[in-house]
Amino acid sequence: MRSQTQFVQFVQGNIACAEAALYAGLDFFAGYPITPSSEIAEFMARRLPQSGGKFLQMEDEIASLCAIIGASLTGHKVMTATSGPGFSLMQEALGYAIMTEIPCVVVNVQRGGPSTGLPTHVSQGDINQARYGTHGEHAIVALTASTLPDIFRITVEAFNFAETYRTPVIVLLDEVTGHMRERLDIPADGEIPRVGRLRTSVQQGVDYHPYLPREDGRLPMSDFGDVHRYNVTGLFHDMWGFPTENPKIVYGLIRHLTDKINNNADQMTRWKEYYLADAPTVLISYGAAARSVLHLVENRRRRGEKLGLLELQTLWPFPHDLVREKCRQAQSIVVVEMNMGQVLQQVKLAVHDPEKVFLANRIDGELITPTDIHNLIHVIHGKGV
Amino acid sequence: MPVRDYLRERFFPHMWCPGCGHGIVLNALLRAVESLGLDKSDIVMVSGIGCSARISGYVDFHTMHTLHGRALAFATGVKMSRPELSVIVPMGDGDALAIGGNHFLHAARRNIDMTAIIMNNRIYGMTGGQFSPLTGYGCFGTTAPFGNVDHDFDVVELATAAGASFVARSTAYHVHELFRIIKKAIAHKGFSVVEAMSQCPTNFGRRNKAGSAVDMLETYKDRTVALNSKEAGEAPEKLRRGIFVQTERPEYASAYEKMIQAASKGN
Numbered sequence: 001m002r003s004q005t006q007f008v009q010f011v012q013g014n015i016a017c018a019e020a021a022l023y024a025g026l027d028f029f030a031g032y033p034i035t036p037s038s039e040i041a042e043f044m045a046r047r048l049p050q051s052g053g054k055f056l057q058m059e060d061e062i063a064s065l066c067a068i069i070g071a072s073l074t075g076h077k078v079m080t081a082t083s084g085p086g087f088s089l090m091q092e093a094l095g096y097a098i099m100t101e102i103p104c105v106v107v108n109v110q111r112g113g114p115s116t117g118l119p120t121h122v123s124q125g126d127i128n129q130a131r132y133g134t135h136g137e138h139a140i141v142a143l144t145a146s147t148l149p150d151i152f153r154i155t156v157e158a159f160n161f162a163e164t165y166r167t168p169v170i171v172l173l174d175e176v177t178g179h180m181r182e183r184l185d186i187p188a189d190g191e192i193p194r195v196g197r198l199r200t201s202v203q204q205g206v207d208y209h210p211y212l213p214r215e216d217g218r219l220p221m222s223d224f225g226d227v228h229r230y231n232v233t234g235l236f237h238d239m240w241g242f243p244t245e246n247p248k249i250v251y252g253l254i255r256h257l258t259d260k261i262n263n264n265a266d267q268m269t270r271w272k273e274y275y276l277a278d279a280p281t282v283l284i285s286y287g288a289a290a291r292s293v294l295h296l297v298e299n300r301r302r303r304g305e306k307l308g309l310l311e312l313q314t315l316w317p318f319p320h321d322l323v324r325e326k327c328r329q330a331q332s333i334v335v336v337e338m339n340m341g342q343v344l345q346q347v348k349l350a351v352h353d354p355e356k357v358f359l360a361n362r363i364d365g366e367l368i369t370p371t372d373i374h375n376l377i378h379v380i381h382g383k384g385v
Numbered sequence: 386m387p388v389r390d391y392l393r394e395r396f397f398p399h400m401w402c403p404g405c406g407h408g409i410v411l412n413a414l415l416r417a418v419e420s421l422g423l424d425k426s427d428i429v430m431v432s433g434i435g436c437s438a439r440i441s442g443y444v445d446f447h448t449m450h451t452l453h454g455r456a457l458a459f460a461t462g463v464k465m466s467r468p469e470l471s472v473i474v475p476m477g478d479g480d481a482l483a484i485g486g487n488h489f490l491h492a493a494r495r496n497i498d499m500t501a502i503i504m505n506n507r508i509y510g511m512t513g514g515q516f517s518p519l520t521g522y523g524c525f526g527t528t529a530p531f532g533n534v535d536h537d538f539d540v541v542e543l544a545t546a547a548g549a550s551f552v553a554r555s556t557a558y559h560v561h562e563l564f565r566i567i568k569k570a571i572a573h574k575g576f577s578v579v580e581a582m583s584q585c586p587t588n589f590g591r592r593n594k595a596g597s598a599v600d601m602l603e604t605y606k607d608r609t610v611a612l613n614s615k616e617a618g619e620a621p622e623k624l625r626r627g628i629f630v631q632t633e634r635p636e637y638a639s640a641y642e643k644m645i646q647a648a649s650k651g652n
Contacts, residue, residue, distance in 0.1 A: 049648035063458035070462025233450035
């Protein structure tokens with residue numbers, strides 16, 4: 001059954017992401033202009049004040065992420081959007097949001113790097129930066145998508161995961177999915193579930209412990225400005241939020257921060273699959289590259305070649321179990337991405353026989369095409385160039 | 386309410402060195418808050434990193450101990466999402482003006498309603514005495530063993546040029562004056578900057594032959610002079626204390642609310 005829709009638009013992926021943020025309940029956004037993500041900030045500058053929300057243009061990306069973390073602490077749903085160089089600047093505050101467990105969503109519309117790189121060209125080079133960019137042991141959640149409806153859904157889910165697990169969540173778009181225009185049906189209210197802030201039920205005058213997890217591991221929050229006054233710090237801290245160097249507490253906190261993500265990886269794993277059942281060759285891809293893969297897979301199917309596609313939407317925590325399961329029957333596995341094999345590394349870790357895993361990539365700033373992939377598969381299968 | 390009720394006493398003793406001026410600044414700050422009759426739950430203190438930043442742990446407000454230099458950026462998010470809260474941002478000199486220099490300029494430019502207190506001890510104390518942007522030419526630090534060739538900022542001129550609508554300076558010696566200035570700064574609607582000169586006998590004093598904490602406090606008495614006082618006219622070489630700027634201009638959070646009203650009408 002076709003979903004009931006509020007309205008239909010023909011827009012860019014960046015706008016799908018921005019509309020989804022509003023759908024999720026965003027009312028505070030801070031950002032700094034950077035190609036290819038600026039459309040999101042421009043959208044927010046227009047739309048948020050119209051509904052009483054706030055858009056701030058800050059002095060840099062550092063301040064942008066800091067500002068939304070501050071706003072999240074007063075009880076708001078918050079987001080910022082950037083691209084590679086800005087994402088690099090945000091790594092410090094990203095670690096702060098992880099350590100202080102303050103929900104926020106960070107969109108990185110990837111462009112070519114390193115450095116200023118290729119501002120207007122596509123890349124998927126920030127997968128590992130999303131995972132490992134900020135210092136110290138930590139876990140992270142990062143989602144991606146290849147179509148506008150999927151960008152919409154995973155952006156709403158990014159807000160849901162941020163609230164559920166009290167963590168920053170990264171939405172990894174790329175220049176192609178960010179700027180690609182296609183049909184977007186805005187889902188009706190309630191069609192995609194929305195997770196609100198879990199607030200403490202502790203009454204005024206009773207001790208509230210901001211960093212004492214409940215039995216289910218979740219930590220109810222109290223908005224800054226409400227009755228409970230507490231401390232927040234990027235230092236290792238006890239259940240009151242006060243700095244400590246007690247080894248037992250340090251150990252407990254770092255396990256809590258990593259376990260709450262890694263132990264719930266199944267809950268956050270999102271993917272799509274096409275023609276996997278009988279496919280001896282499984283292509284694994286995500287984001288813009290997955291569009292080319294899907295085109296190729298459907299084309300070759302018509303010619304009797306049994307290719308299948310596993311499109312990943314959750315990149316971190318990496319769905320190793322899912323990949324292992326879906327590749328169980330595969331004779332060869334081809335990871336298609338626009339980098340030097342960042343997801344390839346994870347797939348090799350996931351499957352029983354890493355020798356069967358190959359890379360089909362493009363790293364020159366151009367979108368990998370179905371023909372590129374077809375030719376590379378030809379080489380991989382030893383059929384010559 | 387007694388001033389000690391604004392403290393989280395269970396976290397004392399504090400971690401500042403004997404003779405440090407930061408406790409005096411904390412004292413003046415709490416008396417200012419008490420004198421204004423502010424409710425503890427209506428105050429958010431956001432601090433960065435350094436000796437100064439630890440002040441947020443000791444006060445019973447909503448407190449956020451953030452990243453080095455970034456306190457004003459976090460505070461901007463807090464203030465803009467809940468404009469009714471009073472936001473106080475204590476910072477060190479390196480915190481505010483080196484790593485946080487850009488955030489400082491832009492918070493002043495926006496004239497966002499918050500109180501920035503720069504606890505200026507002219508040194509990176511917590512990391513062991515490296516020179517800061519306020520150490521000054523010719524002074525010594527662990528990273529300026531042959532004398533500093535970096536010039537210093539004048540915080541008052543910098544804040545004024547950047548657009549702060551309240552700019553003042555006092556010292557840990559002039560604690561009553563500091564109290565009165567901080568009180569006015571918190572009450573002021575707009576970006577308020579208070580430079581609170583605060584002695585660091587451990588890391589600045591020792592390396593610069595500035596003597597004991599008491600000697601350093603007496604230096605504040607001898608080498609500064611109240612703005613517009615008779616003595617000021619006679620001693621142009623002495624550093625001015627007092628309120629340099631106190632003006633009204635559109636405040637950021639209020640201006641934003643007006644913009645929301647205008648934008649909503651067009652909706």
